[in-house]
Amino acid sequence: MVILSSYFSFVENFKNYPMKKIVLTFGLIIGTILCANMIVMVNMMYGDTVFKGNDIVGYTALIVLFSLIFFGVRNYRNKQLNGAISFGRAFKIGALIAFVASTMYVVIWLFYYYLFVPDFIDVYTAHVLQTCTTPEELAIRTREMADFKEMYKNPLFVILVTYSEVLPIGLAVALLSALFLKKKENS
Helix, strand or coil: CHHHHHHHHHHHHHHHCCCHHHHHHHHHHHHHHHHHHHHHHHHHHHHCCCCCCCHHHHHHHHHHHHCHHHHHHHHHHHHHCCCCECHHHHHHHHHHHHHHHHHHHHHHHHHHHHHCCCCHHHHHHHHHHHCCCCHHHHHHHHHHHHHHHHHCCCHHHHHHHHHHHHHHHHHHHHHHHHHHHCECCCC
């Protein structure tokens, strides 16, 4: 009950924020690009039997994409607050942008996964097992992927895992943006 009242309080307060337009605009832009990238990558995995993802390139792309948070916070600071913003307010705006983008990513993944690629875990498992180089590693990864497949049957787990892919990066960029953009009012 406390969670619901906190949620409704958040929604009611969000309606009154002058930053709503910036949060939604930047959050939806980032979310749209995140979702398009996710769909392209999943389709590449399905279309290429020897698909090799690159985590470094993937996370670098996420950091570059989430860097739009910086511009959203800066835009709000310069246009709404006459060039001055506290660390807390800057972080809150950045975190809200990251949350909007991440939520869009999670919702689209849920629809895409359950409606279009319900065998995704099997395809992903095959790609993970292809990277194993020793029989011992293959046995360990096979057990891990079987456990992951079992946990992925729970929609709450799917939601948490999907948020964990993108939200921490968005929050880290929001934190850095707040550190760089905080600026006291001129007396």
